[in-house]
Amino acid sequence: MFGVGKTEEVRNLKKLPKGMSDFRQLREWNCVYVDKTKYIYNMVEDNKYIFLSRPRRFGKSLMVSTLYYLFKGEKQLFEGTWIHDKWKWEEYPVVRLDMNNVETKSTELLEKSLSSRLREVAQSYNLEMTQDTVSEQFYELVSKLSEKSNKPVVLLIDEYEKPILDHISDKRKASQIREVLRGLYGRIKSLDSYLRFVFLTGITKYTKAGVFSTLNNLNDISLDAPYSQMLGYTTEEIREYFPEYIDRACDELGVDEEYLLNQLEKYYGGFSFDGKHFVFNPFAVLLFFEKKKFLPYWNDTGAPKFLYDYLRARSVRLEDVLKKDLRISYMELTSREIEESVVKSFLVQAGYLTFYREIDEGLYELRIPNLDAGQSLAQMLLELNYGLEPDELNEVGPRIKEAVKKERVDEFMRGLKEILGRMSYRLGERLKTIQHEEDQHERLKRIEAHYEMVISGILYGGGVHHEVEREVAGGIIDILIENNGVVWIIELKVDQSAQKALDQIKEKKYYEGFSSKRCYLIGVSIDSRERNIKEWVYEVIDGSNGSKGVEVRL
Known part of the structure; x- marks a missing residue:
């Protein structure tokens, strides 16, 4: 039973706008609204034609x-928002098209569905439509x-695309669908004198030769720093708008605020659209x-079907995504249509890779967010690479995760070994080309790199x-896990002893610098013939006094 004070707190607590995309409903239902109206004001004041791409479930x-x-x-x-006393309140006619709600099985159905949407808008304003084609109907309506x-x-x-x-x-x-959309969007420029403001969203960035080829005055703000945090939540916004929810979560989980926000970032943060500023996925x-x-x-x-179809059609490999120093340029993001784009470009736009930092102007380092x-x-x-359902x-996976949480190295390693065993045959198929490498050192190095990517995939x-x-100062750690103040440093060796791998960690002092x-x-020793972990050995260093634990071998 809640006490009187607790009941009052629950009654006054603003609701969470889960899955809400209607601003009126959000406000009338007394939901939390993270105020983004200052971004909107600046965007509208400075521009007439705007395009913004963001991944799904990001508040577009x-x-x-x-x-x-x-x-x-x-x-x-808008009472209580930043824009309330700054906006010139005047009603304009608005044409709103949600491309999520059109039929796409064929070009004929798409055109029919678009025509129906346009007629619905016309009817809401008591307008009579006389044109037959979608392109002409659109021009006529506006x-x-x-x-x-x-x-x-x-x-x-x-969601233009x-x-x-x-x-x-x-x-x-x-390509056929694109031509229909090109006919629709291509009329926007010729409607300039009839338009006050144009705003288009999508998951993927448009290309200069794409559906907006004639709209050369469209300003793409997707990678612009001033708008990099217009969608998504920042850490500061989470603290400001959700204090009661933070307190409740901390109480239920038995953690402090700093730990909670750190975990939130690991799970749902890390998205950057300019390589400098970061946000959380709001959903x-x-x-x-x-x-x-x-x-x-x-x-x-539900990971979108288009992503799975793309990965399968392109035979995308795990190492294409997880390898270190993955980079992309602005040109790679905008020079090809989405179905023709390179893997990293596609995954950036879908939200599965993000800008970690801007290396140079228009050049970004990528990471999984x-x-x-x-x-x-x-x-x-x-699943696609190794048949692992x-x-x-x-x-x-949950056993591996729990082993990390409980600091149980043996259970962790046995979990990895079990998963690798289930992938053994497909691993062998993948490694065939490497096995023929004549240089022994290079062969082992490539096999080790491959297992590094596979184990990383399992961990993710x-x-x-x-x-x-x-x-780190002593060299490069193969795999590093940091969890709640505990560090795991993992070194892999192929067809060499686990002890040699451990000795390398100690000799190069990989552990120095971690508080x-x-x-x-x-x-860890990996047997290339058995295609699995052969043995592992570990030591524990107590960070409080620098003492070493007992060496364990399995």
């Missing part, structure tokens, strides 16, 4: 809805609406505050936060 539709009510002049909905209201029209298009993504693995169909954060469990919420909402994204991607690639990983798939090839409660130094 809510942003479109917010703009809709702003331009409809619904001032009361021009007549502007003339009737004697005001320029606001155009909002959400969704019909194309529905056919990502069928280049011919994707996953909201579900965490509701359930108070660190689970892969972004992943569990967090465990939620990494788990989804790793599970798909382990998600159910198999979900059976052993099991929900274990880690790094591969971490540079940890304990540091596990783990040497």
Whole structure:
């Protein structure tokens, strides 16, 4: 039973806007609204034609809805927000198209569905449509609406490329769909005198030769620093807008705020769209505050089918995604249509890779942003590359994760060995080309690198936060795990003893520089013939006094 004070607290607590994309509903239902209206004000003041790409479940539709009510002049909905006393409140006619809601099985159905959406908008403004083609209907709708209201029209298009993504693995169909959309979007420039503001969103960045080829004044702000945190939550926003939910989660989990926010970042943060500023996925954060469990919420909402189809059609390898020093340039992101894009470009736009830092102007280092994204991607690639079913990983993965949490090295290693055993045949197939390498040293080096990527994939798939090839003063750590102040340093050796791997860690003092409660130094031997872990040996260093634990060999 709640006491009187507790009951009052629950009554006054603002609701979590889980899955909400309608701004009016969010405000009228007394939900938490992380105020992004200052970004909106600056964006509208400085621009007329805007394009913004962000991964799924990142608040694009809510942003479109917010703009809709702003331009409809619904001032009361914005009470208490930054923009409330700064916006010139005036109602404009608005055409809003959500491309999630159109039929895409064929070009004919797409055109029919688009025509239906345009007629619905026309009907809401009591306009009569006389044109037959989608392109002409679109022009007719906007021009007549502007003339009737004697005001320029606001155009909002959400998920502009969704019909194309529905056919990502069928280049011919994707091209046909693109031509239909090109006919629609191509009319925007000719409607300039009838338009007040144009805002388009998508998952993928547009290309200069794509559906907007004639719209050369469209400003893509997707990678612009001033708007890098317009969608998603920052750490500061989570602290400011969700203090009661933070307290509740800390109480239930028995942790302090610093630890909670650190875990939130590992699971749901790490997204960057300029290589400098970082945000959390808002959908996953909201579900965490509701359930108070660190689970892969972004992943569990259903990894989009277009991603799986793309990975399978392109035969994407685990190492294509997990290898160190993965980089991408601005040109690689914008020079090809999405179904023709290179793997890293596609995954950046889908949200499974993100900018870790800007190396040079227009050149970025990439990383998997967090465990939620990494788990989804790793599970798909382990299945496609090695035939490892998600159910198999979900059976052993939690044991591996729990072993890290409980600091049980032997259980951790046995879990890895079990998973590798289930992948043994496909591992052998993958390693055939390497086995023929004449240079023995180079052969072992390449096999070791391959297993490093596979084990990294298993760890991501099991929900274990880690790094591969971490540079330290003494050299490069193969695999590094840091969890709640405890460090695991793992060195791999192929067809060599585990002791040799452990000796390398100690000789090069990989553990120096880590301020940890304990540091596990783990040497692992992999048998290339058996395609599995042969043995492991480890020592424990107590961070408080530098003493070494008992060496263990298995």
